[in-house]
Amino acid sequence: MIVTLIGSLLKSINTVSEFFLKKELDPKNLTDLQQSLLNWFAEYQRKLPWRVEYEPYEVWISEIMLQQTQVKTMLPYYRRWMEALPGIREVAEADEELLLKLWEGLGYYRRVRNIRKTAEMICNEYGGYFPEEVTKLLKLPGIGRYTAGAIASIGFNQPAPVLDGNVTRVLCRLKKILDPPQLSEVGKELWRLAEAWIPKGKARHFNQALMELGATVCLPSSPSCLLCPIQHHCLALDSENVNQIPVKVPSKAPKQRYRACAVIRFNQSLLFSKRPENILLEGLWEFPSIEGDSIKNLKEILEKHVEQVYGIMISLGNEFHQLDHRYTNFKTRVSFYQAEVDGLQVEMDETISWVKFSETEKIALPSPYRRFVDWYLKQIVE
Ligand code: SF4
Known part of the structure; x- marks a missing residue:
């Protein structure tokens, strides 16, 4: 059914260009639209910290944080980040643990790794200053067409288009x-319009006005x-x-996954391991755990996994907490099982560590684990 629907939508591409051509704004109407938007933005724009100096570094961090996150949610993260890392050199030299901790809760952790790589490239290749040209910006890690357009136009007032969900x-x-904006012909036309409508010398405010109107x-x-x-x-x-506009393409239901976690406690500490490189949530800390398509036998498999990987013999009790978490393409039901061990049994290295209850706040955890730790520590106090 979904395949048929997408197929018929794709067939309609041939009619799209013809449809657009009939709808150009004449110059008088375009000028009126531009001026109306600029006047509105001057009067009603939200006061946001990166709109004071329009520093490209601040614009860049705000844009990366705003991907998948609303302004209200990201503002405390943005303020904490700028307090800890006021310039691009500080980012290039920062400890990875600090970057992950500052990003904890925003998700999509690949973004923060790309921020670090970009900061290093800018310091090494551009003397610590962002280039103004979209072509150069596009070569930086984690910077796609939208973000390059946002940095060039908002940071440097260059006539580069932006097309995010709001502008679309x-x-x-x-x-x-x-037609759905996901169709490539529609996408091309939207980028063309977003560029063609920028008034001369006003890219910074016009692009933000379009984004602000959508938001x-x-x-x-x-x-x-x-x-x-x-x-x-x-x-x-x-x-x-x-x-009814923009027209939506039906999305697939997210796949259900299951994760079993061993909450291994010794005195006033919990055992955490670091997620290895090149996987989702790389570098964040987690409880020793495994994931599968079914909950069946997951607890028993986890006991064996902990013995093989960490060299610790454990026996897990009944599930004592459960929570659900949604990622972009799948959702996970996370089950927590308690185990107590003799702390001396565990050999520490940089990927496995006992963390005191009072210090769990200092390590970067994926959202479901942070939610669990908050709940767990509350139970202990009570
Ligand atoms: S649909 Fe959007 S662009 Fe059109 S009038 Fe309403 S708010 Fe304005």
């Missing part, structure tokens, strides 16, 4: 695009069209099908 929604509605007025459901400064240009509003 605004453009699709303004032009009443009835605060042109919301995914029930947009505040009455407050919209460009409502008189909006074809979707005109035909009253705002909520």
Whole structure:
């Protein structure tokens, strides 16, 4: 059913370009749209810390943090980060543990590793200053077309387009695009519009105005069209099908996974191991654990795993806590089992460590483990 639907959507590509060509804004209307947006942004923009100096370093960190995260959630992270690492050199020289700790809770940890690599490249190859050109920005780790456009336009006022989810929604509605933006022809057209509409010398504010409109007025459901400064240009509003645009492609249900964790305690400490390189959540600390497609026998397999990998004989009790966590492509049910051992049994190295209850706050943990530790320590105090 899904395959058939996507197939028929793809077939419609041939009609897309023709559809767009009929809908160019004439120069007078384009100027009005640009000016209306710029005036609105000047008056209603949110006061955000990277909008004070427009330092490219601050713009870059804010953009990476905002991927998959809303402004309200990321602001405390941003402030902590800037306090600890006020410049790009500090990032290049920072300890990996510190970077992971500052990022803990934002997820998608590959982003923070790429931040480190980019900071090193900028210090080594560009004397510590971001290049202004999109072509050079695109060569930096973790910087794709959107982020390069954001740094170039917001940081340097270069006429580079940006197209994130918010801008996509605004453009699709303004032009009443009835095809999903995921289609490559639609994507190309949206990038073209995002570039063609930038007013000369005003890229910084125009791009932010489009993004801000999508984030605060042109919301995914029930947009505040009455407050919209460009409502008189909006074809979707005109035909009253705002909520159906952008058209969605049905997404696959996430796969269910199961994880069993051994909570190994000795006196006032818990045993943590470090996740190895080149896997999801690399470098973060976790309870010794294993994951499978089924919960069946997972506890017994975990006991053997702990013995083989860590050389510790354990016997796990009943599951005493459970929580669910959603990643981008799958969801996990995490089960926790308690075990007590003689601490001397365990040989420490840089990948396995006893962590005192009072020091668990200092290590970087994936979200489900942080939630568990908060719960666990509360039980102990009570
Ligand atoms: S009029 Fe409504 S749908 Fe159209 S751009 Fe403005 S907020 Fe979005």
